[in-house]
Every structure is written in structure tokens, then in C-alpha cells.
Amino acid sequence: MKKSNNTKIRLAIVGVGTRGFHSFGGMMSRRTDAEIVALGDPNAPRMKAVAAHYGLKARCYRAVAELFLREKPDGAIISSPDHTHEGNALLAINSGVPVLIEKPMATTAAACMHIIEAARTRKVAVAVGFNLRHVPVLKKAKELIVRGEIGRLMLIQNQEFYKGGRSYMARWHRKYEFSGGLWVHKGSHDFDVFNWWNSTGTPVRAACFAGVNALRPDRIPFPVKKGRPVGPRCEICRYRKICPDALLWNRAEDPIFNPAITKADGYIPGLCMYTSDKDTHDNGITILEYDNNVRASHAECFVCNFSDRRYTIVGDRGTMEISLEHPTEIRIRPRWSGEDRIVRVPHAEEGGHGGSDPELLDAFIASIRNRTAHSATARDGVRAVAVGEAAELSWRNHRMVDISELVDLHQPILNEKIP
Ligand SMILES: NC(=O)c1ccc[n+]([C@@H]2O[C@H](COP(=O)([O-])OP(=O)(O)OC[C@H]3O[C@@H](n4cnc5c(N)ncnc54)[C@H](O)[C@@H]3O)[C@@H](O)[C@H]2O)c1
Structure with a gap:
């Protein structure tokens, strides 16, 4: 059934890291025709920080399965790491919830087909984030x-x-x-x-x-002293001041990767790009x-x-x-x-990725409201x-x-x- 123009579209965001928080969180906070009602992410402090940052009343779930057991949003944005797209999309689809899956749709063509088969069985729409x-x-x-x-x-x-x-x-x-x-x-x-x-x-x-x-380790662009290895992360690397590629930012003030949040799962996006595995x-x-x-x-x-x-x-x-x-x-x-x-x-230039992100979200919300096909x-x-x-x-x-x-x-x- 189509949704009337007066009804807010209620969305869940699954994966509230860089893309879920900065891009989708930011764009959603500027909309009046849609709202975030639930968040799913194994990192509880990050969800709490995201909800506080945007003043959301959204319920937070560490287990995505529980989110779709308890909530019935009008749509879900899957912005978790690529290898989790299949599992998270299936949880949403099997609960009858249309999805916008960030690219890549999944990490293999076979996994994409699992999503497509479930979507067909449940008659649920699948959109892909090709901005x-x-x-x-x-x-x-x-x-x-x-x-x-x-x-x-x-x-x-x-x-x-x-x-x-x-x-x-x-x-x-x-x-x-x-x-x-x-x-x-x-x-x-x-x-x-x-x-x-x-x-x-x-x-x-x-x-x-x-x-x-x-x-790679044999192409480090500065002299490395014997017994004083580079890495493992830029912020603690002894060469951080001379490495031209060091990824340094004030993590203490990062809304989603500050130490209190990364302590929950140990995931800090800042490994040495030369020595990482x-x-x-x-x-x-x-x-x-x-x-x-x-x-x-x-x-x-x-x-x-x-x-x-x-x-x-x-x-x-x-x-x-x-x-x-x-x-x-x-x-x-x-x-x-x-x-x-x-x-x-x-x-x-306004909006993420040369203005394409707001249009991507517009297309997803319109596809839910009007039951029309998404752009991808x-x-x-x-x-x-x-x-x-x-x-x-x-x-x-x-x-x-x-x-x-x-x-x-x-x-x-x-x-x-x-x-
Ligand atoms: N279309 C684009 O231009 C664009 C740009 C950036 C990222 N992306 C996509 O967005 C997705 C996320 O990328 P990112 O850079 O935000 O990653 P990220 O590492 O910054 O964030 C990932 C988030 O997902 C959470 N997470 C981990 N496992 C999970 C699970 N099983 N279920 C739910 N959440 C889980 C993490 O805790 C983290 O908060 C990727 O698929 C990426 O390809 C797309």
C-alpha cells in the first residue's frame, strides 16, 4: 500500500559507522518527511552516541535479529560492513521490510542471489546504494x-x-x-x-x-631504524610525525570512534597502511x-x-x-x-558525493512511499x-x-x- 504524503517514513539504520552516522544520519536529520526509529549495531556506545548526536528517540539493538523481531520500520538502510550485508538484508526482508543495501550488495554474486530469492518470496523491494x-x-x-x-x-x-x-x-x-x-x-x-x-x-x-x-612494508617512504618497527596504528606509531601517509585525527573528539566507543569492540580504523595484513x-x-x-x-x-x-x-x-x-x-x-x-x-556540491547522496536517499524514500522502483x-x-x-x-x-x-x-x- 502507498503511504500518504502526510505520514513520516520510519526507517531503521543498520550499521552506524562512517556511512550510517555521517551520511545517512546527517541527511535524515535534515528531513521532515522521514525519521529514524531504530538503530542496529553491535557497538552499543556508538549507537548511543549517534542517537544523542542527532537527538533521536530511536531504539537501539546490538542484535540486528532482535531489531527486526521487535520493530516494523517502513524501510531499513543497511550500512554495515560488506560481509554482513547478506545476513542483515535477509533479516529485514524476512520480516517484510524493504531495504536500501549499501554497495556492494553483498561480497559474492551467490550471496546477492540469496537476497534476491528471499525478496521474491517475501515480495519485498531491494534497493542498492549506487550513488x-x-x-x-x-x-x-x-x-x-x-x-x-x-x-x-x-x-x-x-x-x-x-x-x-x-x-x-x-x-x-x-x-x-x-x-x-x-x-x-x-x-x-x-x-x-x-x-x-x-x-x-x-x-x-x-x-x-x-x-x-x-x-607494503618494503616501500615505507622514510628510514626505519633497526628494532624500532613502524605501526601498528598511526596514532601510536613512533614515525607518525614524519610519515607522509599517517592517518591522524583528534580521536578524542571523534563522535563515533573516540576511545570510549572503540573500547567496546576494539575496532579502530587507523592501522598502518604499509604493514597491515x-x-x-x-x-x-x-x-x-x-x-x-x-x-x-x-x-x-x-x-x-x-x-x-x-x-x-x-x-x-x-x-x-x-x-x-x-x-x-x-x-x-x-x-x-x-x-x-x-x-x-x-x-x-551540496550533500555527500557531489550531491548524489541526498538524491539516493530521496529515491529510496520515494520508492517506499509510492511503491515505485528505486534508481538501482x-x-x-x-x-x-x-x-x-x-x-x-x-x-x-x-x-x-x-x-x-x-x-x-x-x-x-x-x-x-x-x-
Ligand atoms: N555508497 C558510498 O559511496 C559509500 C561510501 C562509504 C561507505 N559505503 C558502504 O557503507 C558500508 C559501511 O561502511 P563504513 O565506511 O561506514 O564502515 P565503518 O567501519 O565506518 O562502520 C561500520 C559500522 O557497522 C557496524 N557493524 C559491524 N558489524 C555489524 C553487523 N553485523 N551488523 C550491523 N552493524 C555492524 C560497526 O560497528 C560500525 O559501526 C559499507 O558497505 C561500505 O561499502 C558506501
């Missing part, structure tokens, strides 16, 4: 592609540079078991953009090369082929001092170039005639994870991976409307 779909310049590119501005799509290339990516090595993201590897954790964002732009194609195979070149990459490239003769490549690098995504999108009538460092323009280079032309795109569905979620998982298997096993080894992206359930 790049709400970045104005990328939305405009989609519109231009669909309109045939560059003809038939042939090739998509993206190079991503992410300054903040080095901090992955300091947190749970660095471990395959928690993030599914960075091609799933981070790359699924980018593979979703490719899948979205090339909406008439299905990804069929991927090959990937990746590794850790810079953020990572099993993921700091740079790499994935190439990908679709069943409609479109090819794509995505390179990602977390060792740089800037953040950008640089796209070249080639069609048989022209090429488009986009850089997110300059998000107000798209350069179009026609194949045969005319001059290059610039398409101007209005861009709001469970089908989009599994397609992106499948490419990321194929890339992970490829670089780890030195072979090209057919996505059909992981999941059948043509199976009928993926074309059924949920709910």
Missing part, C-alpha cells in the same frame, strides 16, 4: 548515450584515482573476507556505471591484473566484455594525491570525455563532422558484484573468468519485478 547514478554529469552521459549522441556504444574506459583509497588498508576493507576484495567493494560502483550505460548488454567475461605496489590491491586494471559487443576497462589506483574518475566513452559516431574533477562538462567529439562540443551540466535494483546489484567477483578471481588465479561460472545473469528471476 554514482545520481551524479549529474554521469546521468547526463546516460541520457546522451540513450539518445544516440555518439551512435552505437563500443568501448567504455574509466580510470579512477582515489586519494582516500589508501585508508582502505587501515580498515576492514583491506581483507577479502570482509569486503570481497576492492574490485567488489569499490569496483562494483564503477562496474554498475558501465552496466547502467550499456543497459542493452550483459557482462559475460572479465580479466584483471592487480597487486600491491606501494602500500592486507590481501587486496592498491592498483589494478580490469577489462570486461559484454554480450552486445561492447568492451570496457576500469583501472583503479589508491596511491595518488587526488581523486578523479576519467571516462572515455566511444560510440561508432563519436566519443565522450568526462572527468569528475570537472563535473560540469562533457566533451563530445563527433566522428566525422563538426567541432568538438561541450555539454554543460549543472552540478551541486537488486538486479543491478548482482550484475555489478558479479563483475567485481570475476575480476577478483581473475587476478588471484591468473585467468580470464566467465561470469556464468559465478551466476546466470539471464535467469528469469532477475527479470521479474520485485515486488
Whole structure:
């Protein structure tokens, strides 16, 4: 049933760390059409601090299962670590609660399918947090592609540079078991953009090369004295004043990672990125082929001092170039005639991730209120994870991976409307 415009949409947030607290907590505190009624997170002091920070009356649950036993929110945002998405989403869905699952939908395509099967059985809607779909310049590119501005799509290339990516090595993201590897954790964002732009194609195979070149113990960028090791965490490292990569902040005043809160579970996001026990990459490239003769490549690098995504999108009538460092323009280079032309795109910096986060939340709330589809569905979620998982298997096993080894992206359930 649709909800009337006068009713507040009641949401639960599961996982109130960086994303749950700063992004969703902040955005929700500015809304009058929706409210947070419950929080779920094993860290009780963090939930208490989040509730106090935003003045919430939300009930707090250390066990997410209990939250969904006792509460019946209109929707739940799953912003816990990636490897917990499947379990938390299933708890919500099996209680009949629609979910917005942060990206990646889960750490494997098989886990995504478990979510999809449960959602189908319970007729519950699943949305995925692909906020790049709400970045104005990328939305405009989609519109231009669909309109045939560059003809038939042939090739998509993206190079991503992410300054903040080095901090992955300091947190749970660095471990395959928690993030599914960075091609799933981070790359699924980018593979979703490719899948979205090339909406008439299905990804069929991927090959990937990746590794850790810079953020490793034998590449520490300062002299290390014998018997005086670096790390294990920046804030207690004896080299913190000379390390150019030290992640230092005033933790005593951090609303969700201050010592009183991190004491509850021992999780402090600040391991030495050089010596941490990572099993993921700091740079790499994935190439990908679709069943409609479109090819794509995505390179990602977390060792740089800037953040950008640089796209070249080639069609048989022209090429488009986009850089997110300059998000107000798209350069179009026609194949045969005319001059290059610039398409101007209005861009709001307000809100997280270039204004895309508020739109993502708007879309989820509207989908609950009006029973309409979200901007990214469970089908989009599994397609992106499948490419990321194929890339992970490829670089780890030195072979090209057919996505059909992981999941059948043509199976009928993926074309059924949920709910
Ligand atoms: N779309 C985006 O742009 C974007 C940006 C950042 C993070 N994210 C996603 O948000 C999610 C959270 O990332 P983060 O950076 O906030 O992590 P984080 O480590 O800062 O916070 C995770 C929180 O989840 C809690 N938690 C741990 N296990 C849990 C469980 N089983 N059930 C419920 N809560 C649990 C932790 O106690 C912590 O409070 C990830 O899936 C990440 O990919 C998405």
C-alpha cells in the first residue's frame, strides 16, 4: 500500500559507522518527511552516541535479529560492513521490510542471489546504494548515450584515482573476507556505471591484473631504524610525525570512534597502511566484455594525491570525455563532422558525493512511499558484484573468468519485478 504524503517514513539504520552516522544520519536529520526509529549495531556506545548526536528517540539493538523481531520500520538502510550485508538484508526482508543495501550488495554474486530469492518470496523491494547514478554529469552521459549522441556504444574506459583509497588498508576493507576484495567493494560502483550505460548488454567475461605496489612494508617512504618497527596504528606509531601517509585525527573528539566507543569492540580504523595484513590491491586494471559487443576497462589506483574518475566513452559516431574533477562538462567529439562540443551540466556540491547522496536517499524514500522502483535494483546489484567477483578471481588465479561460472545473469528471476 502507498503511504500518504502526510505520514513520516520510519526507517531503521543498520550499521552506524562512517556511512550510517555521517551520511545517512546527517541527511535524515535534515528531513521532515522521514525519521529514524531504530538503530542496529553491535557497538552499543556508538549507537548511543549517534542517537544523542542527532537527538533521536530511536531504539537501539546490538542484535540486528532482535531489531527486526521487535520493530516494523517502513524501510531499513543497511550500512554495515560488506560481509554482513547478506545476513542483515535477509533479516529485514524476512520480516517484510524493504531495504536500501549499501554497495556492494553483498561480497559474492551467490550471496546477492540469496537476497534476491528471499525478496521474491517475501515480495519485498531491494534497493542498492549506487550513488554514482545520481551524479549529474554521469546521468547526463546516460541520457546522451540513450539518445544516440555518439551512435552505437563500443568501448567504455574509466580510470579512477582515489586519494582516500589508501585508508582502505587501515580498515576492514583491506581483507577479502570482509569486503570481497576492492574490485567488489569499490569496483562494483564503477562496474554498475558501465552496466547502467550499456543497459542493452550483459557482462559475460572479465580479466584483471592487480597487486600491491606501494602500500607494503618494503616501500615505507622514510628510514626505519633497526628494532624500532613502524605501526601498528598511526596514532601510536613512533614515525607518525614524519610519515607522509599517517592517518591522524583528534580521536578524542571523534563522535563515533573516540576511545570510549572503540573500547567496546576494539575496532579502530587507523592501522598502518604499509604493514597491515592486507590481501587486496592498491592498483589494478580490469577489462570486461559484454554480450552486445561492447568492451570496457576500469583501472583503479589508491596511491595518488587526488581523486578523479576519467571516462572515455566511444560510440561508432563519436566519443565522450568526462572527468569528475570537472563535473560540469562533457566533451563530445563527433566522428566525422563538426567541432568538438561541450555539454554543460549543472552540478551541486551540496550533500555527500557531489550531491548524489541526498538524491539516493530521496529515491529510496520515494520508492517506499509510492511503491515505485528505486534508481538501482537488486538486479543491478548482482550484475555489478558479479563483475567485481570475476575480476577478483581473475587476478588471484591468473585467468580470464566467465561470469556464468559465478551466476546466470539471464535467469528469469532477475527479470521479474520485485515486488
Ligand atoms: N555508497 C558510498 O559511496 C559509500 C561510501 C562509504 C561507505 N559505503 C558502504 O557503507 C558500508 C559501511 O561502511 P563504513 O565506511 O561506514 O564502515 P565503518 O567501519 O565506518 O562502520 C561500520 C559500522 O557497522 C557496524 N557493524 C559491524 N558489524 C555489524 C553487523 N553485523 N551488523 C550491523 N552493524 C555492524 C560497526 O560497528 C560500525 O559501526 C559499507 O558497505 C561500505 O561499502 C558506501
